[in-house]
Amino acid sequence: MRIGELAARTGVSVRALRYYEEQRLLVPERTPSGQRVYPENAVDRVRMIQHLYAAGLPSRSIEPIMPCVASGEVTPELLERLRAEQRRIEERIDDLVRTRDRLDSMINAASVYEGRTCPR
Amino acid sequence: MRIGELAARTGVSVRALRYYEEQRLLVPERTPSGQRVYPENAVDRVRMIQHLYAAGLPSRSIEPIMPCVASGEVTPELLERLRAEQRRIEERIDDLVRTRDRLDSMINAASVYEGRTCPR
DNA sequence: CTTGCCTCTGACGTCAACGTGAGGTTTTAG
DNA sequence: CTAAAACCTCACGTTGACGTCAGAGGCAAG
Numbered sequence: 668m669r670i671g672e673l674a675a676r677t678g679v680s681v682r683a684l685r686y687y688e689e690q691r692l693l694v695p696e697r698t699p700s701g702q703r704v705y706p707e708n709a710v711d712r713v714r715m716i717q718h719l720y721a722a723g724l725p726s727r728s729i730e731p732i733m734p735c736v737a738s739g740e741v742t743p744e745l746l747e748r749l750r751a752e753q754r755r756i757e758e759r760i761d762d763l764v765r766t767r768d769r770l771d772s773m774i775n776a777a778s779v780y781e782g783r784t785c786p787r
Numbered sequence: 788m789r790i791g792e793l794a795a796r797t798g799v800s801v802r803a804l805r806y807y808e809e810q811r812l813l814v815p816e817r818t819p820s821g822q823r824v825y826p827e828n829a830v831d832r833v834r835m836i837q838h839l840y841a842a843g844l845p846s847r848s849i850e851p852i853m854p855c856v857a858s859g860e861v862t863p864e865l866l867e868r869l870r871a872e873q874r875r876i877e878e879r880i881d882d883l884v885r886t887r888d889r890l891d892s893m894i895n896a897a898s899v900y901e902g903r904t905c906p907r
Numbered sequence: 908c909t910t911g912c913c914t915c916t917g918a919c920g921t922c923a924a925c926g927t928g929a930g931g932t933t934t935t936a937g
Numbered sequence: 938c939t940a941a942a943a944c945c946t947c948a949c950g951t952t953g954a955c956g957t958c959a960g961a962g963g964c965a966a967g
Contacts, residue, residue: 722886777861
């Protein structure tokens with residue numbers, strides 16, 4: 668699969684895929700003429716990368732994880748890293764839940780005043 | 788309270804507080820000589836701003852919310868905006884939960900191989 | 908009164924995750 | 938064989954939330 672097809676199938680831009688290679692998150696093979704060639708499972712790897720980005724992980728944190736996503740093999744250090752990132756994600760979740768609840772009580776409190784004008 | 792004390796009490800930098808003013812998230816009074824003077828409740832407002840930033844809201848989304856946080860009064864449009872942001876936060880939460888679960892199964896699957904070497 | 912710390916206003920720098928051309932090559936369709 | 942579409946490598950631009958430095962003014966203590 669060439670870069671355009673992978674982009675179409677994952678919904679990310681061609682530029683983003685080249686950026687992932689630059690960050691060594693997803694390094695494709697090359698044809699003799701230099702064109703990138705991705706294997707079938709690259710689709711899943713791109714989706715994984717997107718999810719990790721969405722979880723707030725920077726490239727630097729994703730990079731050491733990805734080579735093992737494919738192989739299924741792992742060192743104890745990497746395992747610890749995975750658990751650490753998982754803890755950070757859970758903290759983010761808790762944080763978001765608290766903010767959501769805060770917004771909730773704001774909305775409830777505000778509803779009392781429905782119809783009044785917000786000074787600005 | 789002057790800017791240095793507010794920074795110390797909230798843990799955000801002086802630069803950040805000036806930035807919040809630039810974005811009109813927290814506009815202080817001024818002494819005749821031009822120094823910023825914040826009221827006591829600015830501490831809570833700064834924390835609220837931080838929570839909303841942490842929830843992924845940009846300044847533009849926070850700005851129309853803040854003047855009403857203080858007053859407790861609100862327009863129907865603002866109420867809708869609050870609910871919209873709340874929905875977006877819930878989507879982010881769901882996304883994070885899914886990513887956490889994915890990490891979880893990765894960790895479980897990887898634990899099987901504990902002791903093997905990760906090719907690099 | 909001056910020393911030292913805090914504050915002020917610009918204004919340029921940073922970092923991440925790409926966007927957006929420029930200018931040239933490769934692959935594919937007819 | 939040719940033209941269009943896809944691809945390549947630089948390399949500069951963008952956005953958001955600040956960091957950082959320069960140069961100048963304000964203020965309590967000794």
